[in-house]
Amino acid sequence: MTSKIPNSVIGAVSSVLAEYYYSHSTLNSLFMESGAPGCVPEGNCETKCSSWLRRCNDDSTVDPMQVLGQVIQKFMDLEPGDWNQKIGPGQERIRASLAKNQLTYQMNGFITLAGASPATKSLADFFKAGDFSSIEAEFERAISQVDRDPHAAITAASAIIEALCKTYIETHGLEMPSKQTIGPLWKIVQLHLGLNVDPTLQDDQKRILQGLASIVDGVGAYRTHIGSAHGRGIEPPKIVPSEARLAVHASHTIVIL
Known part of the structure; x- marks a missing residue:
């Protein structure tokens, strides 16, 4: 080039x-x-x-x-x-x-x-090919941006979750939501994951899934309010690196599951 x-x-x-x-x-x-x-x-x-x-x-x-x-x-x-x-x-x-x-x-x-x-290659290409080393590299790149540009790190973390959800939906032949943002995409994936057949474990697993849903909602909301992908004027709300780092690591937890 x-x-x-x-x-x-x-x-x-x-x-x-x-x-x-x-x-x-x-x-x-x-x-x-x-x-x-x-x-x-x-x-x-x-x-x-x-x-x-x-x-x-x-x-x-x-x-x-x-x-x-x-x-x-x-x-x-x-x-x-x-x-x-x-x-x-x-x-x-x-x-x-x-x-x-x-x-x-x-x-x-x-x-x-x-x-x-x-x-x-896009993030979706990496997921489809099972190229998790490249996905890890994307997370490492997001982490490397935390101190220099936390807003961009938030955007990258959200984009990785979105790519994972889209790949999951396509792989399992599910109906893609009309609005392909992180929230609607995750809802389709979560519904398809199912619960353990044991009633006791169902409740436990439901709590875990609710926790994962909260992470997805939080990262998506972060991206909307302060990420570099959604406009909120020339000067977006302030965010410290530790907050961006939390969002990136939480996103990593979602993806590696």
Whole structure:
């Protein structure tokens, strides 16, 4: 994969991010946290984004594609909705620009070559193939984000549970819910799990399943309120790393069962 960000991608990303964030301080923080090199460029928001991305191409000490992925991650992982009409069209514009350059965006800030490269496999592909080492790697990546970006860690944890539920539903030939978010998906899976035939153990197992349901509900609610995939304004509610770490480890418990 090319290590340089194509000019057409720089143009699309700069325009979309400038229109969505429209804040110099927010863009400054976004680029610096993403590893963009050097001091803050001069100019308006769009010019600033463009200059910083071009600088990444010219700096041999950084991986331009990695920086780009981190810069667009929060915006690309948002779920479009009525609350902000700019998200959906903006995401499509960036995806189209990447596609013209044989590139694709994956959740959590990964940009890869479009096509059948193993790197482009989704979480669902890993589950279907029984590739649990890759699933563990996804959790490790989520944990690695806890201190730097707890919101993204929450989003990743929720996405892994969703992928597990979708794979379970497809594997067992169950009816996929119309709303494919973590709550409805888990309800289908939980109903299919069944209970032990012994009446005494049924009650015990029911308590365990209720506990698992509470974890799923909690992680899903976290993602809605503070995760990077759901928009709650430019400045989401604060979360400390320990809270994100709890959510990721709880999600891991769900998945490895």
